Amino acid sequence: MSSSHLPGPLERRAQTFSGRSVEVLRDMVLSGRLKPGQRLNEVELARALEISRGPLREAIQRLASEGLLRIVSHRGAYVRTFDADELRDLYELRIALETHAVRLAAERMTADDVADVGGLLDETGDMLAADDERPYPEELDFHRRIVALTGNQILLSATVEVHQQIHLARSRSGQQPRRARHAYDEHRAVVDHVAAGDGEAAANLMRAHLYRSLENALRIFDASPGDT
Amino acid sequence: MSSSHLPGPLERRAQTFSGRSVEVLRDMVLSGRLKPGQRLNEVELARALEISRGPLREAIQRLASEGLLRIVSHRGAYVRTFDADELRDLYELRIALETHAVRLAAERMTADDVADVGGLLDETGDMLAADDERPYPEELDFHRRIVALTGNQILLSATVEVHQQIHLARSRSGQQPRRARHAYDEHRAVVDHVAAGDGEAAANLMRAHLYRSLENALRIFDASPGDT
DNA sequence: CGACTGCTAACTGTTGACAGATAGCCTCTG
DNA sequence: CAGAGGCTATCTGTCAACAGTTAGCAGTCG
Numbered sequence: 001m002s003s004s005h006l007p008g009p010l011e012r013r014a015q016t017f018s019g020r021s022v023e024v025l026r027d028m029v030l031s032g033r034l035k036p037g038q039r040l041n042e043v044e045l046a047r048a049l050e051i052s053r054g055p056l057r058e059a060i061q062r063l064a065s066e067g068l069l070r071i072v073s074h075r076g077a078y079v080r081t082f083d084a085d086e087l088r089d090l091y092e093l094r095i096a097l098e099t100h101a102v103r104l105a106a107e108r109m110t111a112d113d114v115a116d117v118g119g120l121l122d123e124t125g126d127m128l129a130a131d132d133e134r135p136y137p138e139e140l141d142f143h144r145r146i147v148a149l150t151g152n153q154i155l156l157s158a159t160v161e162v163h164q165q166i167h168l169a170r171s172r173s174g175q176q177p178r179r180a181r182h183a184y185d186e187h188r189a190v191v192d193h194v195a196a197g198d199g200e201a202a203a204n205l206m207r208a209h210l211y212r213s214l215e216n217a218l219r220i221f222d223a224s225p226g227d228t
Numbered sequence: 229m230s231s232s233h234l235p236g237p238l239e240r241r242a243q244t245f246s247g248r249s250v251e252v253l254r255d256m257v258l259s260g261r262l263k264p265g266q267r268l269n270e271v272e273l274a275r276a277l278e279i280s281r282g283p284l285r286e287a288i289q290r291l292a293s294e295g296l297l298r299i300v301s302h303r304g305a306y307v308r309t310f311d312a313d314e315l316r317d318l319y320e321l322r323i324a325l326e327t328h329a330v331r332l333a334a335e336r337m338t339a340d341d342v343a344d345v346g347g348l349l350d351e352t353g354d355m356l357a358a359d360d361e362r363p364y365p366e367e368l369d370f371h372r373r374i375v376a377l378t379g380n381q382i383l384l385s386a387t388v389e390v391h392q393q394i395h396l397a398r399s400r401s402g403q404q405p406r407r408a409r410h411a412y413d414e415h416r417a418v419v420d421h422v423a424a425g426d427g428e429a430a431a432n433l434m435r436a437h438l439y440r441s442l443e444n445a446l447r448i449f450d451a452s453p454g455d456t
Numbered sequence: 457c458g459a460c461t462g463c464t465a466a467c468t469g470t471t472g473a474c475a476g477a478t479a480g481c482c483t484c485t486g
Numbered sequence: 487c488a489g490a491g492g493c494t495a496t497c498t499g500t501c502a503a504c505a506g507t508t509a510g511c512a513g514t515c516g
Contacts, residue, residue, distance in 0.1 A: 015301050016499065018289070042468070052501045054282060057469090061246070061286045065293035073243050074468060074507050089382040096328030096383065097321075104320060154317040155324065158386070244469065270498070280471045285499090302477050302498060 017051045021059035024049065029068050029079055030164060032171055040069070040077045067165050082169035084221055090169060091214040094162045097155065098143060098210060099203040102190060104150040106199030113149050114195045120145060121188055142187050146194070170217055173224045179216055183209070245279045249287035252277065257296050257307055258392060260399055264309045268297070295393050310397035312449055318397060319442040322390045325383065326371060326438060327431040330418060332378040334427030341377050342423045348373060349416055370415050374422075398445060401452045407444055411437070 014020050028034045046056045060077045063069045070080045082090070105113075120142060147159045186209040193202035242248050256262045274284045288305045291297045298308045310318070333341075348370060375387045414437040421430035 018499080019301075041466095043466095053468090054285075054500060054502095057282075058286055058289045061289045062293050065290045073247075075509090076468070086382065089380045092328065092332060092378075092380055093325075093383050093386060096324050099328065100320065100324030150320075152317045152320055154314065155321050158321060246469080269496095271496095281498090282470060282472095303479090304498070 016055070018055035018058040021049060021051065021056055022062050025059055025063055026066075026068060026164070029063070030167055030171075034079050036079050036081045036168065036172055038079045040079070042076070066161055068168060080165075080168065081172075082165075084218060087166070087169045087217060087221055088214065090162060090166050091210065091217070094159070094166065095207055095210045095214075097159045097162065098147060099207045101147040101150050101152075101155060101159070102194055102202040102206045103199035104152065104155075105146055106194045106197050106202050108151060109149055109194055109197075114191075117142075117145055117149070117191055121184070121191060124184060124187075146190070149194075166217075170221070173217075173220045179213075183213070186212075244283070246283035246286040249277060249279065249284055250290050253287055253291055254294070254296060254392070257291070258395060258399075262307050264307050264396065264400055266307045268305045268307070270304070294389055296396060308393075308396065309400075310393075312446060315394070315397045315445060315449055316442065318390060318394050319438065319445070322387070322394065323435055323438045323442075325387045325390065326375060327435045329375040329378050329380075329383060329387070330422055330430040330434045331427035332380065332383075333374055334422045334425050334430050336379060337377055337422055337425075342419070345370075345373055345377070345419055349412070349419060352412060352415075374418070377422075394445075398449070401445075401448045407441075411441070414440075 014023065025034075034040070040060065042053050042056060042060075046053045049056065060069060060071065064071045064077065068080055069077045071077045124142065144156070144160060144163065147156050150156070186205065190202050190205045190209065193199075193205060242251065253262075262268070268288065270281050270284060270288075274281045277284065288297060288299065292299045292305065296308055297305045299305045352370065372384070372388065372391065375384050378384070414433065418430050418433045418437065421427075421433060
């Protein structure tokens, strides 16, 4: 569980080739420019990034530690692939993090926080009504926002990392509809309970919500071409 | 949240300097041979490990991603230090992981598993009776065992990583008594409920247990010399 | 015809040297 | 004597070349 891999509001842009490469590579993996299972040729990649292999290898080590790449001795680094069991494992980890997060959020959330998240949900609702579906950013942004409300930076970093892995795992399924309508209602219900200070209920709702999301993800996943 | 940094039963020893250095360095940090706040001189360390700076730097990147080291641009890598807030954040993350883990364990635990963990607890009880206190390995080993019962390798890796960070954070307090007697009883209670298949109750007990552990850790922490 | 063995090409793992940045010290000045 | 400024030594960031390993292919033998 790394704790310092997101840009951060105060942290100015990485000033080293190695650091910049981490961000560039992560973006290439998450955007699908590098596909799951694909091998990274160090010489070729270094030339493309206009750096030498040293800093590139450091970046690869970091992303491997984040779970986005997998390194095989003397054979190279590959974009990580996930089977159905691993996707389930990832979701269980996510559920662990986010159910506890809402519990904490319910204890600590201020009136301003409630308003902020409410505003976020309203925007999402508008987007849904406008049928302008861009499911990924909004969906995960809500969950990230909730965790951010705990004020626990370490918990947030861990959550972001898991979200990224899940995004990668699901990427092979293409951009399927993510049951946005139902998810929206469930988000609203979670926030209501958090705002009311009922962490227990919020946690239960979040757990149910994420388990439904998991089932949905697995259904899509099983219907897609395998990863081996 | 990295997912492949523990030796693993099947995974043979790392065959590369870089990989071996990760294990050696992690051990140096966790054993206290490298102290929190201490700076790692690359040239000196590389000479000590009898390797060059390249692989060493790769290892350092990995450990930074694991949260055991902190890298400052153009200044070097330092063994990470934690303040009281970060220790609390770490514990909250740990609580998130382990409360959900016992929930899963309660669903999946077999009779053999129950016997195994029961045996572990018996041994611990014997050690306590014999007054041969070696608190750390047993304490964390129990919690790791519980998480392992979920069969979720990713969850286990994340938990181990958090445990390591907590161990590092607490290391400055020296080896204080870790209220072994009370912890033992609470462990026993958790296992009983897991064995009975009552995940909800087990989770509540685990949460209470870990919050008590946190309060204890913070009490010791505050009474120790600061980290800045 | 199939399997095994040895060779070759490509790539990763590692090294040592070069360049740029940082921090501490020393000097100079008000 | 205190503070500012420049200088120097040390260390990190980066690079290019060397060495060892792996995978694929061709050739040979059963």
